[in-house]
Amino acid sequence: MPSVLVLNGPNLNLLGRREPGVYGSTTLAEVEADCRAVAAELGWTLEFRQSNQEGELVDWLQEAGGRQQSGGVVGVVLNAGAYTHTSIALADAVSGAQVRMVELHISNVHRREAFRHHSYLSAVAAGVIVGFGVAGYPLALRALATLLPADPAGG
Ligand code: DQA
Numbered sequence: 001m002p003s004v005l006v007l008n009g010p011n012l013n014l015l016g017r018r019e020p021g022v023y024g025s026t027t028l029a030e031v032e033a034d035c036r037a038v039a040a041e042l043g044w045t046l047e048f049r050q051s052n053q054e055g056e057l058v059d060w061l062q063e064a065g066g067r068q069q070s071g072g073v074v075g076v077v078l079n080a081g082a083y084t085h086t087s088i089a090l091a092d093a094v095s096g097a098q099v100r101m102v103e104l105h106i107s108n109v110h111r112r113e114a115f116r117h118h119s120y121l122s123a124v125a126a127g128v129i130v131g132f133g134v135a136g137y138p139l140a141l142r143a144l145a146t147l148l149p150a151d152p153a154g155g
Contacts, residue, residue: 001045002074004141005064006035008050009057009081015106015134022107026134035077038138042145044074054083058093065097074148075100075126077140084109084119094124100147102140103128 008028011018016027032048039046051057057080067073078101083090094101101124108131109116122128126147129136 003047004039004044004074006048006077007060008079009083010052011081013050024133031134031137035137038141058089061093061099062097065099068099075144077102077104079104084121091120091124101125102144104136104140105130
């Protein structure tokens, strides 16, 4: 069974406690459980990770790209948190590793401060899910499934 990676960037470990008016009261562990159920439904194993370190996220994107090329990974859902708005390194990792990536934001970043309106990741994303709260995570998994090439064996 191929894996799907859900990668979370800085401060998302605080989900549920952090600015609940913006991000809601659901914890990251609860989001992971939701994602696990949807991934199973889609025929995938979920690998759900969070890091506050930009370089660790780069390493994981490179790993995902390598595993995608050999068929072991279908792609990545990436909520890069604030690195979305700052990190050329993450964008380079996505394009360099040729990983299929859906960009995700819990909040509608376009309704927020101007510095959140630009994303370095959108230009290298297959698609973007923004502003649906934590419900965006399972939506992003389902969106990723629509992007996969049809299996000629029908399985
Ligand atoms: C976020 C939006 C970012 O602007 C912010 O820095 C985050 C979370 C979101 O999921 O809405 O950490 O990516």
